[in-house]
Amino acid sequence: QQQVKQSPQSLIVQKGGISIINCAYENTAFDYFPWYQQFPGKGPALLIAIRPDVSEKKEGRFTISFNKSAKQFSLHIMDSQPGDSATYFCAASPNYGGATNKLIFGTGTLLAVQP
Amino acid sequence: GAVVSQHPSWVICKSGTSVKIECRSLDFQATTMFWYRQFPKQSLMLMATSNEGSKATYEQGVEKDKFLINHASLTLSTLTVTSAHPEDSSFYICSAGRSNTFGSGTRLTVV
Numbered sequence: 001q002q003q004v005k006q007s008p009q010s011l012i013v014q015k016g017g018i019s020i021i022n023c024a025y026e027n028t029a030f031d032y033f034p035w036y037q038q039f040p041g042k043g044p045a046l047l048i049a050i051r052p053d054v055s056e057k058k059e060g061r062f063t064i065s066f067n068k069s070a071k072q073f074s075l076h077i078m079d080s081q082p083g084d085s086a087t088y089f090c091a092a093s094p095n096y097g098g099a100t101n102k103l104i105f106g107t108g109t110l111l112a113v114q115p
Numbered sequence: 116g117a118v119v120s121q122h123p124s125w126v127i128c129k130s131g132t133s134v135k136i137e138c139r140s141l142d143f144q145a146t147t148m149f150w151y152r153q154f155p156k157q158s159l160m161l162m163a164t165s166n167e168g169s170k171a172t173y174e175q176g177v178e179k180d181k182f183l184i185n186h187a188s189l190t191l192s193t194l195t196v197t198s199a200h201p202e203d204s205s206f207y208i209c210s211a212g213r214s215n216t217f218g219s220g221t222r223l224t225v226v
Binding site: 034036041042043044045046089093101102103104105106107108 | 121149157158159160161164206208210213214215216217218219220222
């Protein structure tokens, strides 16, 4: 119940295309769903996050779509650029904005955007 | 914005020795910090929750006597890998703050 399943494991997209990464969870206690971007040798950086009372959130080229009934959420990267090439992790937490917000991470997606 | 500093960024140590990794919140106070471990091409796995002024909470399967955590102030948590062995070689990352800001990580190599 603590797992967050992520797919695909790797993704190749042409420059200007849309990158889509999907995640699914089982624990209904999760109420905070962030996406992180990680470059080799660096710590993960928060991209965008959503709470379950919202079905979609957009920030620039990044959009999260959230389906509470299906317990699924996805990241869409519009107009993908070579600089977006990185590993992306979805995550879930049972406490949004609280003092204790440990994260359960998905398995990661290695994105390569070809020029 | 919130900044979390981690030191050192990389360390090589001999098998059997201990290594200390520091995690500092630079512009905010953190009563709670989190320590994660990431093996190559794998995801981040939570090791423990560091609580200021009290004992850390370890995740199942993490040896508390091997991975010593001290959170003596509101801006500093340390992780000490005791009697390190090659299988402890990994990328260790801390996070803190309401937005879960991550440090830049520490690459530990035990030879």
